[in-house]
Amino acid sequence: MDVVNVDGLTAGWLAGVLGREVGELRVERVGTGQIGACYRLRFGDETLLAKLPPADPGERDMMAGAYRGEVRFYQQVAGTVAVRTPYCHHAEIAEDSGDFVLLLEDLAPAEQGDQIAGCTVEEARAAAVNLAGLHGPRWCDPTLAEVDTLSLNGPEEIALLLEMYGPTTELFLDGLGDLVAPQDAATLRACVPVIGPWLLARQERFGLVHGDYRLDNLMFSPDSTDVAAVDWQTLSLALPARDLAYLVATSLAPDDRRAHERDIVAAYHHALVGYGVADYPFDLCWEDYVFAMLQVPLVATFGCAYSTSRSERGDRMFAAMVARGCAAIRDLGSLDVVGQ
CATH class of the missing domain: 3.90.1200 (Aminoglycoside 3'-phosphotransferase; Chain: A, domain 2)
Incomplete structure (x- = not known):
C-alpha cells in the first residue's frame, strides 16, 4: 500500500488516485479518531476526507476485521444500494494487516x-x-x-x-x-x-x-x-x-x-x-x-x-x-x- 499513515497523504498520491493534478495540498486532522484517524484534504477550492487506521500497529491489527468490512462496503456494496453515504473515491486495505485508506466525499456543511x-x-x-x-x-x-x-x-x-x-x-x-x-x-x-x-x-x-x-x-x-x-x-x-x-x-x-x-x-x-x-x-x-x-x-x-x-x-x-x-x-x- 502507498498510504499507511498521514505521511502518505501527499499531493502526488492524491493526483494519482483522482487522475488529475491537484496543486498544493493541505492536510488537517478531523475529530478524535477513537478507532481510526480522519483527515481533511484541501486542494484548490476542493476538500475530501481521508480515513486511516490508528498509528499503533497492535490497534490496527486488532480492528482489521472491522476495517475490512468498511472497505468491502465501499468496494463492493455501496454502488448496489440506495442509502446515502459519502461518495468513495478510493478504498484499499492490506491483505495481511489492518492497514487501510479510504478517500471519501467531504459532507460539509452537513x-x-x-x-x-x-x-x-x-x-x-x-x-x-x-x-x-x-x-x-x-x-x-x-x-x-x-x-x-x-x-x-x-x-x-x-x-x-x-x-x-x-x-x-x-x-x-x-x-x-x-x-x-x-x-x-x-x-x-x-x-x-x-x-x-x-x-x-x-x-x-x-x-x-x-x-x-x-x-x-x-x-x-x-x-x-x-x-x-x-x-x-x-x-x-x-x-x-x-x-x-x-x-x-x-x-x-x-x-x-x-x-x-x-x-x-x-x-x-x-x-x-x-x-x-x-x-x-x-x-x-x-x-x-x-x-x-x-x-x-x-x-x-x-x-x-x-x-x-x-x-x-x-x-x-x-x-x-x-x-x-x-x-x-x-x-x-x-x-x-x-x-x-
Whole structure:
C-alpha cells in the first residue's frame, strides 16, 4: 500500500488516485479518531476526507476485521444500494494487516447528529427513509454472502457472544452506576436469557444491517432533509428491522417515539416497497420492529463495556441510549414477542 499513515497523504498520491493534478495540498486532522484517524484534504477550492487506521500497529491489527468490512462496503456494496453515504473515491486495505485508506466525499456543511440530545421527529423519519435505501435494493439477496466479510450468523458464530453477554451487562451496569435507572437495569438483565433465541430468530428475512445506525453516525444537511450514513465497520447480514428499531429508539425522546413511531415505521415500509420489496406487509414490518428492539441493549452494553476510550460524554451517551431503548422495550412488550 502507498498510504499507511498521514505521511502518505501527499499531493502526488492524491493526483494519482483522482487522475488529475491537484496543486498544493493541505492536510488537517478531523475529530478524535477513537478507532481510526480522519483527515481533511484541501486542494484548490476542493476538500475530501481521508480515513486511516490508528498509528499503533497492535490497534490496527486488532480492528482489521472491522476495517475490512468498511472497505468491502465501499468496494463492493455501496454502488448496489440506495442509502446515502459519502461518495468513495478510493478504498484499499492490506491483505495481511489492518492497514487501510479510504478517500471519501467531504459532507460539509452537513453536521453530525447528537446522540445525547436526540433529534426531531422529522430527522428520525428522514433517517428511516434513508435506511430503507440500504435494506430494500438487496432484500434477502443470497449473493450478498459472496462478499467475504458478510454471512448470516449461526449458533457457532454467536456462542462466544452468548457466553459474554451476561457478564458484559453487569460490567456495563457497574461502570455506569447511577446513570442507569433501576427499572432500566432490570430490563437489561431481563434481556440476557432471551438474547440467544433472539439472535437466531427470523433469519428468513435478512439484509444488509449497518449495525450502529444512530445519530452519531449520521450526517444531516442544514435543513435536515438530506441524511448520510457513515462508519460502516459493523456491516453484517441480519434482520433489517434491527437497524430501524435501534435508530428510532435511541434517537427520539420516549414521548416523541410513542406518538410518532408508527408513522416513522410506515414511512420506512413505504420506501421499502418502492425498492421492490414484496410479500412484506406493514403489519409484519411493525412486528419485526417491535421484536428487534433488543438491538439497543445488545450494541450499547458491548460498545460501552469494551470501549478503549471511555469518557464522561461517552458514558452519558450510552446511558441515554439505554434509557430510551429500555423504555421502548417495555412500552412495546418486546420481551414478550421474543418469548413467543
